[in-house]
Amino acid sequence: MASPGPSPNDIQTHLYKSFLEGRTADVILRVKGCWHALYKLHRVVLIQSGFFQSLFTGAFVESVHKFRASGHNSRADEVEIVFDDPNITRPGAICIARLYGGGPALHISPSLLPSPSNPLTASFPCPPNPSAHPTPTGQHPATPPFLLSLLATAVYLAIPSVAAQALTMILNSVGPYTVMRYLGFAIGCGIGGTEEVEALSEGAVGLETVAEMIKDEDPEEDEEPSKPPPLSPSPAKHEDDAETPDDIAKNLDYMEVKKEDPADISSSSSSSSQEDLPSGAQPDADEGPSYYYGAVSAKVGEACACWLARWGRDMFAYEEKVADGKAAQPAPAPARRRATTVSADVVVPVIWRRGGLEPAWVKALIMSDFLFVSGERERYDLAKGVVEMRRRQLGGEGLDEREEAEWEDMFSQGIFYANMLLEDLMEISNDVSPTTGRPYVPIQVLQAALWSQSVLRHHITARPSQGSSSPPSSPTGQRDKELGITLTTADILRSATAADMDKSYFPIPADSSVRIGDTSALENASMDELFAAPAAEPADPKKVSRLSTSERTFFGLLSSSSQRRPVSACVLQDPTGKARWSRFPPFRFGVEFWDVDELKEKSRLHSQTVWYAGSLFNVYVQVVRKKGVPGVQLGVYLHRQSSVDPVPPRSAPSPLALGLRVAEREREHGSGHNRRISAPSANAGVHASTSLPSIGSPLSRSTTPVSAGSPFSSSSLPGSPGASLATSSSSSSYTNTIPATSAPVAPPQPYRDPRSAISAYFTISCASATGASLTQFTSAPDVFSVSQSWGWKSSSLRTEEYLEVGADQGRRAMGREVSLRATVVLGLV
Known part of the structure; x- marks a missing residue:
């Protein structure tokens, strides 16, 4: 009987040891980017990655296997790979280690993870303390910048298992101290500043010796003058059959890794109104390129948008205390003196304040149906508080014109004053900004709201009562249940005049069940599944489906049905002319x-x-x-x-x-x-x-x-x-x-x-x-x-x-x- 061969575990151990020691390598990767290094690797392992599979099995000179002989020694091929994406850093070598079946386990600090017991993390409002939860020996600390870098690297190299793991850990760690960093990554602003990138200059735990670090001026590059340029087409193939370097991206089109000019993003589509564009969230043109990772970036952005909508009002309460220089104990103990300044170990993250959300994002969040507030009056109070807090931060420097334009639109369009009581409208009409000396809301906006609610009241109270004599299923009975205040798109287009083009309408929705910020089905997902775009319309309203979002809708914040639309948008959205609209806000x-x-x-x-x-x-x-x-x-x-x-x-x-x-x-x-x-x-x-x-x-x-x-x-x-609850006479049983x-x-x-x-x-x-x-x-x-x-x-x-x-x-x-x-x-x- 033949003796048994090595077990799968033995083979994996052998391959990983060869990787760590750089033995029997048949390809050397010369990596240039945030770090310069040589990696001695094995093609048969690398081609598990979509990127390397296209590189080594496609029509590139790097796919031609050969050794360079020097005496009795053989030297593996050398392939140069340039990472011009600064989000790809040295610890990204964990991606390669995973192809060999190894690499360190990732440890994310429990203080970064929200839970049902501590939904804003256990340490809040004190920042996470790494020393309280030291990283176990042999594991690599999964800090937020590292996770974002790992995700960027895994997407670039098309390694779905690593991308899914990094994405899952990111989505599970969205909290007060990570949401702004993650949102910045989602809109193309990278993993952080120079300090964050420099902090990732060391190798991953256990992989420190895998890379042979080289200096920029290393003369070794001159020793091989015959070395072909990276990713050049193979001269052995006919010109008609040769693939260009861009073919790798075509073969991996689901990656959608784009280096973009922020100005191009804002002007890439003419079908959306300028209001829908998150221009304020984009970096300015002189801040450099934007790095976007397609649907993966959108998933991160959705989670951040949902979190901000869920916790935005709560976070403002903390930030307002900080901005006013007030702090106090949460316990209502009468004997304890309230603090008047924020202690050094309390760090409330910057979200609403200047340096946090851009003005366009503030406006979108205030306007969103998903923002958790009790009603429109509280929405207005929150908007006013945020605006005044940011104005005060400017001191005597004057107002920011770009912000003021967003605030004017937010107060005019983003709050449904028609659903407020008359007392609220009167108070708001007298509400004047102490910074500008002007009302927050133009009087004509409040007058239009009062007229709208008066017209709706007339429709409801002035109708003849016929419902009692009409069967519910009869046409007359149905008309009694409806007020007759809706119009179809065809009706709007037919009756619209030039003066009506500025009127806004609210859509009447259809049945649907959608999910934003989905975290399911990431385990064992392929790259195609990670990048799968949801259908524009739910296939089955009786089942929950993913909502299609993008940065233009602020990752879903403005995807909801109640957002007002001008006449032109109504026509574009409904070519059939059958959709129903209302002039009255919900x-x-x-x-x-x-x-x-x-x-x-x-x-x-x-x-x-x-x-x-x-x-x-x-x-x-x-x-x-x-x-x-x-x-x-x-x-x-x-x-x-x-x-x-x-x-x-x-x-x-x-x-x-x-x-x-x-x-x-x-x-x-x-x-x-x-x-x-x-x-x-x-x-x-x-x-x-x-x-x-x-x-x-x-x-x-x-x-x-x-x-x-x-x-x-x-x-x-x-x-x-x-x-x-507010009374002190509550019984103990209650x-x-x-x-x-x-x-x-x-x-x-x-x-x-x-x-x-x-x-x-x-x-x-x-x-x-x-x-x-x-x-x-x-x-x-x-x-x-x-x-x-x-x-x-x-x-x-x-x-x-x-x-x-x-x-x-x-x-x-x-x-x-x-x-x-x-x-x-x-x-x-």
Whole structure:
């Protein structure tokens, strides 16, 4: 019997040892870029990379295998590779090591990783401390600049396994101290400044001796005058058959690695309006080239955009304290003096302040439907606060004209004043900037908003009531449910005059379920799959699909349906002329649910109740268990609240949980030092949110039956009898109840819609646990009777992050902060 040969493990060990020692190499790579070095390697291993496969098996002279003899020794071929991308650095040799089946494991500091317990990272607002989590021996520290460099190298060399690993680690580490660096990479600004690149000048752990470092003036280059230039076509082939150097890029067209002039980016398409271009996010023309990695860059950008939308308001609360020179302990202990300056170990990242987001990005974030704010008034207050903070930073240097142009457009176009109360409009009309002495919002904008809401009120209250005598399915009954305030594209084009070209319209959406910032299906993905572009239109509205985004839409921030469009854009978007549009902006508001993991089956947890266009609405979540299907589903529903039934109590953070969390943080950081600035209020608290469905996961759209009585009961809402969180008279039973609720508050109702059934479209966008992705559920116009709900339920909305720790396995720690945040867009037709 023949003796067994070497095992696969033995072969891999042998190859990796040959790589480390540079033995029996048949090719020498002369690398020029941020570092100059020689690497003694093996073609048969390198061709696992798409780049080297094209290089060595294509029509290039480097593909001709030969040795140069010198006496009794053979010298391997030498191939020169020039990395003109400064994002590719020396530690990128890990990519080559992975082809040999080796290389150091990557260690990312736990202080960089957000979690449901600490969604802004455990150290925030103190920066990550590497010494608190030292890198294990033999592992390489996966710092943010290193991960970005590794991703750039893996994409260039077309090594999908390494690219997927680097991309996954980047997406999982999006947080307050990394989001701006990652966003800069996504828009082509590189991995950082000179210091970051110099910090990556050393070899990776365990690979320090693989490279033979050479100096720029090394005379060795002159020893081989016959050495051909890099990537030159082979003279052995006929001219017609020879491939040019550009053919490598053609063969690897999915890489989409581009060195671009920022000016070309802004002018590369004439089909988009200038408003959609993130010109302010682009580096200025004199700042050098921009490096873009196609769909991979877009994935990083999407995660950053989602994170900024989820946490932007919270981060502003911290930055405003820093800008004002104020700091305080988060604990409400009356005996502890509040600090007046920020301690040295507190570093709040620069996001909204000058030096952070460019003006165009600030405008896009404020305008976005995904920005988590309670409503349009809070959106306005946030915009005003950001603008004044940045103006104050200029001191006596005057105003930045480029910024001021963005602010003017943001205040005029990005906030829907028509959905504010008259009292808010009056206050805003008197709101004058202390820096400029001018109002933030032109009076004609507020007047137009007041006119718009008055016209909508007239449509609702002045219509003859016929719905009671018309069957719901009859044409007359359907007309009663619709206000008749929409137009088709053909209608707009037919009636538009030259003066109407500046009018804006809001699209009426169709059913869809899309995902932004997807992190699924990266493991074992090919380069084609990593670079696969999502379809422009979802193939199946009943399944979650990826949303097509780009830098022009600020990676999805302005992809949502409520963004206003001029007449010309309506026509371009809808060549068929059948799409429906409205002159009235939809109503936008944010909702938050705490401790969803503690919600019992079939119980409901409600948001605050809002008033819009004569009706009351709220959102609730509910746990449902399907027969014959393991696990449970979490449903999220928009509910038309009866104006005569009691308003349900809204979800609120548990005072006990918040107190335990504060105590835990004091133990971690020390209660005797003014280390931390004051956290936002409970309503703006720092909390995690539930997981989201993966791409392609099935969804179930459902409605709740119309009930004659109240749509909720105290038995299904454990905390409903409690008093307001703001009062000190809360009973101990209430404060110990999870999920907690606050006392119901009915919003002001300027008027009521007399119709028993209305037709409305809506969108619910749910943020992920740490904010780096979101899922948007959109419903075309549907009928809402009084006390009726429409929404979605999916088992993927409720995963091990929450549900797997239940009554059978023990309750979670009381100090953990858990919440689900969502933004809602609602409009009538």
